Amino acid sequence: MNPEITAKAEAWLSPTFDATTQEEVKKLIANNSEDLNESFYKNLEFGTGGMRGIMGVGTNRINKYTLGKNTQGLSDYLKMSFPNETPKVAIAYDCRNNSKELAQVVADVFSANDIKVFLFSDLRPTPELSFAVKHLDCHCGIVLTASHNPPEYNGYKVYWQDGGQLVPPQDSEIVARIEELDYSAVNFSAKKEHITYIDKEVDQAFIEASLENGSFSELDKHRDDVTIVFTPLHGTSVTIIPDVLEQAGYKNVHVVEEQREPNGNFPTVKSPNPEEPEALKMAMDLAEEKNADIVIGTDPDCDRLGIAVRDNSGKLVLLNGNQTMVVMTDFLLNNYFEHNKANGTEFIGSTIVSTPMMEVLAKSYDVECKLGLTGFKWIAKMIKDHPNQHFIGGGEESFGYMVGDFVRDKDAVTATLLACEILTKAKSEGSSFYKKLQDLYVNHGFYKEDLTSLVKKGISGAEEIKKTMINLRENPLTTIIGERIVQIDDYASSKSLKVNTGSSTDIEIPKSNVLVYHTDKGSRIAARPSGTEPKIKFYISVNDTADSLEDLEQTEKRLDNKIAGIRKELGL
Known part of the structure; x- marks a missing residue:
């Protein structure tokens, strides 16, 4: 038994913690199991998308005390940051087990600290929380969610005044304040007069903003020609997306009934992640039955979406996040320029591990493509840091997209509407969503990406991931599938190395x-430990040219072979 971990666990046997918590801790100590180590070996940390972890007792678990401590530290920081104001906070939560109860705990702690709270009366999508922060003129926002993680997880995302998630310097300053606190300092004594419950009024404002940004009036006559299958995968999107589609004018919308009801156990899928083909199987089956034009599925907190459309032979095919992103971005840019709105200040946003095709696309429209780290908080920061530029849209490979800046996080609500509008316009022109993607490949080059995620759980897994990254730095690749490595970008050291000359830039x-x-052939391989899951991810991007639509099949085969070769050499 590790004395340090035992001491941390025994500290949870004090009167600061309730009797149920103390009993659970006693069981862990008595069993001296690996669960004791996992629960107490570290404090749960903020990552790419906030704080996410397994629910249970302990410092490395999601529970009322770890979230209470977060909220107390955040309360202190808000009062310090806005000394002459009464801080206001909006809180939302998703369908996960315990989300509603944990959201109430968070609301209680804020209210105990004399902070005004707007708490959604029931589960809502994460992008609506981002919208609500600005709509209600709040200083901060919280959403209780673990996105697409397995059922045993929950999480805590923090948003700032602009509606975007925490970025430097606020994140480190808040974390420092939280770490200074003892659990006994958390004030759980709610002042109910500071808590206001919100629902329909904010819902409708969000729907109207989504319609304004994601629908196009010239398509009004054509929406009856489109058939949509939609699945919320037991998540929050069922509270908003059907209403958005209906108010936009879509009448032929079929919801997967077996997956309509919110359920934190996600009984019909192994993983509620639209990145996984299996998650959309029931929707795909229903689409065949209804002869639907498009299938859309969203993750539990409704910030990611997966799409399937019909190819040239009428077969439903799943698109990846990169493919969806370039079609959406091209549509928005084309529409913007068609209506003569451009004034030279426009930009789009993406990430360093997403498809390079976004940069190529931006260049073709003579607009800027800003790149950031993984996570939409960095795209939100781009908008905040450049108030004199106009953000058109942007996304990342992990099935997220943001239309305009009225929401400052990935938004599957408006992106779902946009996908249907793109399909509607294409169909009215005798084309298709899939054909639009093919046209982009012919015009700008065929870019194909692949993602491999290696799951490494627990203490040993974290150490293995650390060693993998050290090895990639200390023993860098020099060639891959016969292509020479010409540049290595190390974002940990903030250096970009030109291999041929040995020179580096910041x-x-x-x-x-x-x-x-x-x-030297334009291929790219990125390695990145996940900030929210016990994984290390490898992103591969390759590209080639296709002179015509007829060349696309052979071009794709060449790209698939390149990806297979890279995966083999990397041992993936």
């Missing part, structure tokens, strides 16, 4: 544990 993007290799 990377302006904030430091992060990401390593990116570039080859």
Whole structure:
């Protein structure tokens, strides 16, 4: 038994913690199991998307005390940051087990600290929380969610005044304040007069903003021609997306009934993640039955979406996040320029591990493509840092997209509407969503990406991930599938190395544990430990040219072979 971990666990046997918690801790100590180590070996940390972890007792678990401590530290920081104001906070939660109860705990702690709370009366999508922060003129926002993680997880995302998630310097300053606190300092004594419950009024304001940004009036006559299958995957999107589609004018919308009801156990899927093809199987089956044009599925907190559309032969095919992103971005840019709105200040946003095709697309429209680290908080920061520029849209490979800046996080509500509008316009022109993607490949080059995630759980897993990254830095690749490595971008050291000359330049993007290799043939391999899950991720991007639609099949085969070769050499 590790004495340090035992001491941390025994501290939870004090009167600061309730009797139920103390009993659970006593069981862990008595069993002296690996669960004791996992529960107490560290404090749960803020990552890419906030704080996420397994629910249970302990410092490395999501529970009323770890979230209470977060909220107390955040309360102190808000009162310090806004000394002459009464801080206001909006709180939302998703369908996960215990989310509603934990959201109430968070609301109680804020109210106990004389902070005004707007708490959604029932579960709502994460992008609506981002919208509500600005709509209600709040200083901060919280959403209780673990996104697409397994059922045993929950989480705590923090948003700032602009509606974007925490970024430097607020994140480190708040974490420092939280770490200074003892659990006994948390004030759980709610002042109910400071808590206001919100629902329909904010819902409708969000719906109207989504319609304004994601629908196009010239398509009004054509929406009856489109058939949609939608699944919320037991999540929050069922509270908003059907209403958005109906108010936009879509009448032929079929919801997967077996997955309509919110349920934190996600009984019909192994993983409620639209990135996983299996998650959309029931929707795909229903689409065949209804002869639907498009399938859309969203994750539990409704910030990611997966899409399937019909290919040239009428077969439903799943698109990945990169493919969806470039079609959406091209549509928005084309519409913007068609209506003569451009004034030279426009930009789009993406991330360093997403498809390079976004940069190529931006260049073709003569607009800027800003790149950031993984996570939409960095795209939100781009908007905040450049108030004189106009953000059109942007996304990342992990099935997220943001239309305009009225929401400052990935938004599957408006992106769902936008996908249907793109399909509607294409169909009215005798084309298709899929054909639009093919046209982009012919016009700008065929870019194909692959993602491999290696799950490494627990203490040993974290150490294995750490060693993998050290090895990639200390023993860097020199070639891959016969292509020479010509550039290595190390975001941990903020240096970009030109291999041929040995010269390096500074990377302006904030430091992060990401390593990116570039080859002389335009291929790219990135390695990145996940900030919210026990995984290390490898992102591969390759590209080639296709002179015509007829060349696309052979081009894709060449790209698939390149990806297979890279995966083999990396041992993935």
